[in-house]
Amino acid sequence: MENKKIYITARCPIRTTLELVGGKWKLLIMHQLYGQTLRLNKLKAAIPDISEKMLIQELKVLVQSGLVHRKSYGEVPPRVEYSLTGKGENVKPLIKEMVNFSRKYEEKSRVGG
Amino acid sequence: MENKKIYITARCPIRTTLELVGGKWKLLIMHQLYGQTLRLNKLKAAIPDISEKMLIQELKVLVQSGLVHRKSYGEVPPRVEYSLTGKGENVKPLIKEMVNFSRKYEEKSRVGG
Numbered sequence: 001m002e003n004k005k006i007y008i009t010a011r012c013p014i015r016t017t018l019e020l021v022g023g024k025w026k027l028l029i030m031h032q033l034y035g036q037t038l039r040l041n042k043l044k045a046a047i048p049d050i051s052e053k054m055l056i057q058e059l060k061v062l063v064q065s066g067l068v069h070r071k072s073y074g075e076v077p078p079r080v081e082y083s084l085t086g087k088g089e090n091v092k093p094l095i096k097e098m099v100n101f102s103r104k105y106e107e108k109s110r111v112g113g
Numbered sequence: 114m115e116n117k118k119i120y121i122t123a124r125c126p127i128r129t130t131l132e133l134v135g136g137k138w139k140l141l142i143m144h145q146l147y148g149q150t151l152r153l154n155k156l157k158a159a160i161p162d163i164s165e166k167m168l169i170q171e172l173k174v175l176v177q178s179g180l181v182h183r184k185s186y187g188e189v190p191p192r193v194e195y196s197l198t199g200k201g202e203n204v205k206p207l208i209k210e211m212v213n214f215s216r217k218y219e220e221k222s223r224v225g226g
Contacts, residue, residue, distance in 0.1 A: 013215035014140055014208060020218060024135065027127055066222070090217045095127060097210040102126035104203045105133060109179070 020065055021091065025050055025058045027098065030084060030091045033068065037083040062088070133178050134204065138163055138171045140211065143197060143204045146181065150196040180204070 021027050025047070032038060032046045044055055059082060062068035067088035073079040084091070134140050138160070145151060145159045157168055172195060175181035180201035186192040197204070 012141075013212040014144060016215040016218070017211040018137060018140065021214070022135070022137065024131060027131070028125075031127060087218055087221045090214055090221075094207075094210040094214045097207040098130040099126040101134070101203055101207045102129035105129070105200055108200045108203075 017094070020067065021094070023058075025054065026062060027091065027095060029055070029058055029062065030067065030088060031095050033082060033084045034089070034092060034095075037071075037081045039079070039081055043082065067091070130207070133180065134207070136171075138167065139175060140204065140208060142168070142171055142175065143180065143201060144208050146195060146197045146201070147205060147208075150184075150194045152192070152194055156195065175201070 021030065028047055028050075029043065032043055038046075040052075040055065040059075043059075044050065044052060047055070050058075059068060059070070063070045066085055069083050069085050069088075071081045071083070073081075134143065141160055141163075142156065145156055151159075153165075153168065153172075156172075157163065157165060160168070163171075172181060172183070176183045179198055182196050182198050182201075184194045184196070186194075
């Protein structure tokens, strides 16, 4: 039994993380950016079912949160590249646990556990 | 540079986890149920800003996914208790990483990193 609980308030750390990277797309985008810099069209190609509008919107929020860096080269036609910031790179162990959770879930579902 | 990427398809493990525990409430509910069995009113009290309707709906989905166990005692007035299943308990390392991510984020934000 675990009695010490984090009380769920607006400032609880789980909520903070949900606000930063919650929703359907942010972690998928950050996963693609891990260890590499990508332009919008490459990101779009890696996540085929996201609309361009949604991708741009999610990137904007991630940039505002300081998790993604947007570099514009000021060229014509525009050349813009996205990469993870130091803060954004901290997403790696979280994504790893999401993958683990899914694998354990599917394994237990197969053996009927 | 990391070149080996999990291609983001409908079956990618990150998506599976997002489908199972994504959204605003499921992880908060599961966090409260970790290591303890709770009735609806206790869960509601622990997460003050969730509506009862939403709480019931989210619990229903979690039960359907096999992550939460619902035990009804068949009493009048009804007595129903919720707890995590074995599969649901696997959420612990994921929640731990969510807490870590939030802490690292806030720490770097304080030092301006």
